[in-house]
Amino acid sequence: MAQIPLDRDQQAFDARLDAARKDHTHEIAPDIAYRRLGIVNVIYIGLPGAGDRKWVLVDAGLRGTAGLIMQAAEERFGVGARPAAIVMTHGHFDHVGALEELAEHWDVPVYAHPLEEPYLNGSASYPDPDPSVGGGLMARLSSFYPTSPVDVGSRLRILPPDGGIPDLPGWQWLHTPGHAPGHISLWRKADKVLIAGDAFITTRQESAYAVATQAPEMHGPPMYFTPDWPSALSSVQMLADLEPELVVTGHGPALEGPEMRRALDELARNFDKIAVPEKGVYVGNPARAADGSAYR
Ligand SMILES: [Zn+2]
Ligand SMILES: [Zn+2]
Numbered sequence: 001m002a003q004i005p006l007d008r009d010q011q012a013f014d015a016r017l018d019a020a021r022k023d024h025t026h027e028i029a030p031d032i033a034y035r036r037l038g039i040v041n042v043i044y045i046g047l048p049g050a051g052d053r054k055w056v057l058v059d060a061g062l063r064g065t066a067g068l069i070m071q072a073a074e075e076r077f078g079v080g081a082r083p084a085a086i087v088m089t090h091g092h093f094d095h096v097g098a099l100e101e102l103a104e105h106w107d108v109p110v111y112a113h114p115l116e117e118p119y120l121n122g123s124a125s126y127p128d129p130d131p132s133v134g135g136g137l138m139a140r141l142s143s144f145y146p147t148s149p150v151d152v153g154s155r156l157r158i159l160p161p162d163g164g165i166p167d168l169p170g171w172q173w174l175h176t177p178g179h180a181p182g183h184i185s186l187w188r189k190a191d192k193v194l195i196a197g198d199a200f201i202t203t204r205q206e207s208a209y210a211v212a213t214q215a216p217e218m219h220g221p222p223m224y225f226t227p228d229w230p231s232a233l234s235s236v237q238m239l240a241d242l243e244p245e246l247v248v249t250g251h252g253p254a255l256e257g258p259e260m261r262r263a264l265d266e267l268a269r270n271f272d273k274i275a276v277p278e279k280g281v282y283v284g285n286p287a288r289a290a291d292g293s294a295y296r
Contacts, residue, residue: 002204003218006202024072038062042061044073045057052082060086066102086108087159088111094250103155127147128147134205136209138211177228178233195249198225200221220236
């Protein structure tokens with residue numbers, strides 16, 4: 001069952017133009033595109049043809065997808081064009097899968113929130129997933145998803161406390177914890193573009209069928225991997241209050257326009273009913289950074 005169904009009119013890309021461009025991405029603004037790697041999205045910020053060190057990658061997909069991520073980067077920015085930085089919304093396995101390989105290949109700094117650092121420097125694992133929530137196959141399989149950290153070593157950098165993002169003028173990072181303690185979203189105020197990570201998503205990630213069809217909907221964070229629901233609610237409220245014009249998330253199609261905003265607002269207002277599972281390991285018993293329970 002969809003949380004808040006939307007239709008494909010709200011999708012922020014034109015499949016026909018995407019196919020004609022042949023760079024394997026969905027373009028959602030002149031300088032923003034994303035590639036869907038099966039179950040997860042990676043986002044490219046920079047103008048087409050920008051060249052070496054003139055663009056930024058957000059998140060790093062699944063293990064084994066480094067080649068696909070690099071292919072789209074070369075098609076979009078030019079042969080051999082390396083990013084200036086990789087920015088991590090959070091460190092779950094489906095966002096860091098190709099990170100070590102890409103960081104080394106491109107010799108590039110990796111930016112993250114300090115509370116996410118332990119998952120990116122090899123020092124702590126995430127709390128166990130909760131396969132009992134959400135009901136779908138992806139949820140039931142979640143006990144097999146890796147929670148152990150990656151280690152990008154000396155390339156890891158902490159995001160500056162003033163909210164700015166190095167190499168991304170005009171963008172700011174927002175701390176949006178709940179799905180992960182150091183989860184961030186990226187916001188560009190000038191045109192109200194939001195890169196939400198998994199703070200909320202636009203497909204029912206618990207269901208393999210919904211993930212395959214990419215039927216658009218407004219959806220809380222993936223349930224099986226969200227250990228702190230009260231924080232997740234505050235984060236969605238903050239993002240809804242921004243009244244974004246366009247959103248791209250870690251999972252599902254990018255969406256835009258007033259219907260999307262209405263759905264995001266409804267998600268924020270009725271979060272407990274719509275997004276939070278009725279019961280689950282972490283419902284009423286959050287795992288948090290403050291008491292150390294978010295780190296194993
Ligand atoms: Zn996640
Ligand atoms: Zn994710």
